Amino acid sequence: xxxxxxxxxxxxxxxxxxxxxxxxxxxxxxxxxxxxxxxxxxxxxxxxxxxxxxxxxxxxxxxxxxxxxxxxxxxxxxxxxxxxxxxxxxxxxxxxxxxxxxxxxxxxxxxxxxxxxxxxxxxxxxxxxxxxxxxxxxxxxxxxxxxxxxxxxxxxxxxxxxxxxxxxxxxxxxxxxxxxxxxxxxxxxxxxxxxxxxxxxxxxxxxxxxxxxxxxxxxxxxxxxxxxxxxxxxxxxxxxxxxxxxxxxxxxxxxxxxxxxxxxxxxxxxxxxxxxxxxxxxxxxxxxxxxxxxxxxxxxxxxxxxxxxxxxxxxxxxxxxxxxxxxxxxxxxxxxxxxxxxxxxxxxxxxxxxxxxxxxxxxxxxxxxxxxxxxxxxxxxxxxxxxx
Numbered sequence: 145x146x147x148x149x150x151x152x153x154x155x156x157x158x159x160x161x162x163x164x165x166x167x168x169x170x171x172x173x174x175x176x177x178x179x180x181x182x183x184x185x186x187x188x189x190x191x192x193x194x195x196x197x198x199x200x201x202x203x204x205x206x207x208x209x210x211x212x213x214x215x216x217x218x219x220x221x222x223x224x225x226x227x228x229x230x231x232x233x234x235x236x237x238x239x240x241x242x243x244x245x246x247x248x249x250x251x252x253x254x255x256x257x258x259x260x261x262x263x264x265x266x267x268x269x270x271x272x273x274x275x276x277x278x279x280x281x282x283x284x285x286x287x288x289x290x291x292x293x294x295x296x297x298x299x300x301x302x303x304x305x306x307x308x309x310x311x312x313x314x315x316x317x318x319x320x321x322x323x324x325x326x327x328x329x330x331x332x333x334x335x336x337x338x339x340x341x342x343x344x345x346x347x348x349x350x351x352x353x354x355x356x357x358x359x360x361x362x363x364x365x366x367x368x369x370x371x372x373x374x375x376x377x378x379x380x381x382x383x384x385x386x387x388x389x390x391x392x393x394x395x396x397x398x399x400x401x402x403x404x405x406x407x408x409x410x411x412x413x414x415x416x417x418x419x420x421x422x423x424x425x426x427x428x429x430x431x432x433x434x435x436x437x438x439x440x441x442x443x444x445x446x447x448x449x450x451x452x453x454x455x456x457x458x459x460x461x462x463x464x465x466x467x468x469x470x471x472x473x474x475x476x477x478x479x480x481x482x483x484x485x486x487x488x489x490x491x492x493x494x495x496x497x498x499x500x501x502x503x504x505x506x507x508x509x510x511x512x513x514x515x516x517x518x519x520x521x522x523x524x525x526x527x528x529x530x531x532x
Contacts (some may be wrong), residue, residue: 146498194387205356222246294434337352345385409501415438443514452513
């Protein structure tokens with residue numbers, strides 16, 4: 145198989161797995177215990193916390209461990225909003241469901257939610273945000289890089305606007321961590337979500353950066369772990385693996401970005417040159433270095449994914465988290481895509497373990513599959529599919 149669905153999840157790094165094994169076998173103590181087993185586990189967690197913090201230039205005390213991006217997003221939104229009895233929340237129309245669903249719930253709890261529109265590249269308007277901010281605004285949540293089309297938002301400029309109005313800014317950086325340099329001080333964000341399995345770490349673990357003096361209501365009560373914000377016995381092995389993944393990502397950041405970008409650009413250029421009636425979606429310049437999102441006219445995206453899988457290529461149409469809902473992409477709808485354009489979409493995302501040969505093979509397979517599907521397409525009379 146050629147795996148090009150790295151936005152959905154990544155292969156766990158060998159060094160990450162090796163770092164986890166002792167905490168699944170010999171060093172199995174509860175971190176809250178005061179004996180040696182417990183102390184070793186606690187020490188391992190605090191080392192990982194430093195590694196996670198270092199990747200985004202945060203203080204370790206500002207890193208709160210969660211079960212992943214979804215919990216981080218929910219904690220950020222609800223942790224801020226529920227400090228108030230009412231107010232306004234501002235987000236964008238292309239956020240992940242882990243933001244949109246909490247917003248939907250909060251809209252039923254005396255909060256007004258403003259969904260900022262985006263242009264055809266998936267970018268919000270800073271002027272729209274400025275006009276929407278008010279004394280009632282409690283929190284703004286704008287994702288760093290979109291999980292479907294890869295568009296990167298101007299987070300530093302957004303943070304400046306928010307702070308001029310004394311509003312807390314959260315950004316979902318799950319797709320961006322390990323793919324672009326992120327410095328929370330340069331960005332000026334108050335809250336930032338991270339997920340381990342997007343950067344070659346284990347699933348089921350993540351973190352929320354919470355800037356000092358940013359106070360949140362706790363979501364999970366109990367024994368008081370994570371400074372009382374998230375109670376529950378810590379998943380030591382996964383935390384250790386997460387920390388190691390962040391350490392590796394920081395050490396190889398420039399090299400990894402260059403590698404993923406090179407493969408992504410090769411993919412985009414070759415597909416555009418060799419397949420007719422195809423468009424590349426997302427912002428042409430401000431995009432994640434590994435994300436290539438296409439629309440193939442006259443082709444159904446789900447059929448395309450099934451056929452690619454038969455030929456040994458793993459791909460997706462968009463967010464893996466919402467596939468079970470069988471709904472059209474709200475991201476592409478917000479960008480103004482027609483039904484036909486949405487159904488013909490394909491997302492290919494490169495990773496550090498991919499190579500040029502795989503990209504070349506993928507393009508050859510993609511050409512064959514697209515040709516097969518277009519030969520039986522109900523739109524074959526409407527469009528000319530020849531590459532001339």
